[in-house]
Amino acid sequence: MATVLKDIPSREYVLPGNGSCPACPATLALRIAAKAIGSNAVIVLTPSCTVASMGYTPKHAFDYPAINVCFAAAGAAGAGISASFEARAAKGRLDGELPTVFNWTGDGGTYDIGLQAASAAAERNDNIIHFCYNNEIYSNTGTQRSGATPIGAATTTTPGGKKENKKNLPLLMLEHRIPYMATASIAYPGDLYDKVLKAKNTHGFKYIEIFAPCSPSWRFDGKDTIKIARQAVQNGVNLLWEAEYGEITRFNGPSAALIKGKQIHDPEEYFAAQGRFKHVMEPGKKEEFLAAVRKDIEEDIAFMRARAEIKRQ
Ligand SMILES: Cc1ncc(C[n+]2csc(CCOP(=O)(O)OP(=O)(O)O)c2C)c(N)n1
Ligand SMILES: [Mg+2]
Numbered sequence: 001m002a003t004v005l006k007d008i009p010s011r012e013y014v015l016p017g018n019g020s021c022p023a024c025p026a027t028l029a030l031r032i033a034a035k036a037i038g039s040n041a042v043i044v045l046t047p048s049c050t051v052a053s054m055g056y057t058p059k060h061a062f063d064y065p066a067i068n069v070c071f072a073a074a075g076a077a078g079a080g081i082s083a084s085f086e087a088r089a090a091k092g093r094l095d096g097e098l099p100t101v102f103n104w105t106g107d108g109g110t111y112d113i114g115l116q117a118a119s120a121a122a123e124r125n126d127n128i129i130h131f132c133y134n135n136e137i138y139s140n141t142g143t144q145r146s147g148a149t150p151i152g153a154a155t156t157t158t159p160g161g162k163k164e165n166k167k168n169l170p171l172l173m174l175e176h177r178i179p180y181m182a183t184a185s186i187a188y189p190g191d192l193y194d195k196v197l198k199a200k201n202t203h204g205f206k207y208i209e210i211f212a213p214c215s216p217s218w219r220f221d222g223k224d225t226i227k228i229a230r231q232a233v234q235n236g237v238n239l240l241w242e243a244e245y246g247e248i249t250r251f252n253g254p255s256a257a258l259i260k261g262k263q264i265h266d267p268e269e270y271f272a273a274q275g276r277f278k279h280v281m282e283p284g285k286k287e288e289f290l291a292a293v294r295k296d297i298e299e300d301i302a303f304m305r306a307r308a309e310i311k312r313q
Helices: 025-037 049-054 071-090 108-112 115-124 169-174 189-200 222-234 254-259 268-272 275-280 286-309
Strands: 041-045 066-068 100-106 129-134 180-185 206-211 241-244 247-251
Touching: 025 049, 025 100, 025 129, 025 189, 025 206, 025 222, 041 071, 049 100, 071 100, 071 108, 071 115, 071 129, 100 108, 108 115, 108 129, 115 129, 115 169, 129 189, 169 180, 169 206, 180 189, 180 222, 189 206, 206 222, 222 254, 222 268, 247 254, 247 286, 254 286, 268 275, 268 286, 275 286
Parallel strands: 041 066, 041 100, 100 129, 129 206, 180 206
Antiparallel strands: 180 241, 241 247
């Protein structure tokens, strides 16, 4: 059973007075993740909404030492900081426990521009947690498409809807055979909290991807942020799972039932609620779009079910 909300620590590490949008999913994700990480940590950031809203003076709003690095560099920067702590500990020059070094990046900082450094750190098994909060666009610069943008979604660089499929970065990370990785959602905070705690207590490279519906960029009412995130899990758009050393160990919450063969929730409401899909959800077009989406989701579920049967150890 996942930790219930009331048992997540009340101590906050993301401080009030920051500049994030109302209902910002990245901020919510960071609040929950930080509660599991605790105070003995360093945060490494790439250009993103988190940086724009609270990552620099005078808006700096983390209760952590923080370093802003260039877009491509989170993997290398986090790895270097972590290695320096480990070297100091080995020489007896560090009191107490090793600080947790975690990279806090968007999908631009992970799927695209930061991929090489993140992949290299994963392959070297550097002792960091690399987070990707996935809002499926370059949000803070005005909603440009990213490698995580789903097919059909309108962005400022794909005004007619993206024509290409999104990358499957969790699967790419899985094949790095890192000690721990998980996909998570802001709609399941207890599950997210538990996954971060597990990552914190695992040595080596950890990857956690958090699905983060962004109301201004996806064009829905901010009050529905959690509802949209929950629907994405229930309809199989966002499967929640964990893996260790290239082996899928668990599917979580509603995703476990989908893998066991439960019908997906009808995805129509999820897509209809988001302005970014307006042009593919018009009468006469939506039937074809939704049929393609359903087929895709069902194929993904079948693939993940089969992939979970493959044991590598
Ligand atoms: C090399 C480089 N290219 C482009 C930019 C401009 N830029 C800053 S943030 C950003 C988008 C970040 O997207 P993502 O990582 O998904 O974070 P989000 O804004 O969605 O929170 C871009 C393109 C930059 N800072 N550096
Ligand atoms: Mg983004």
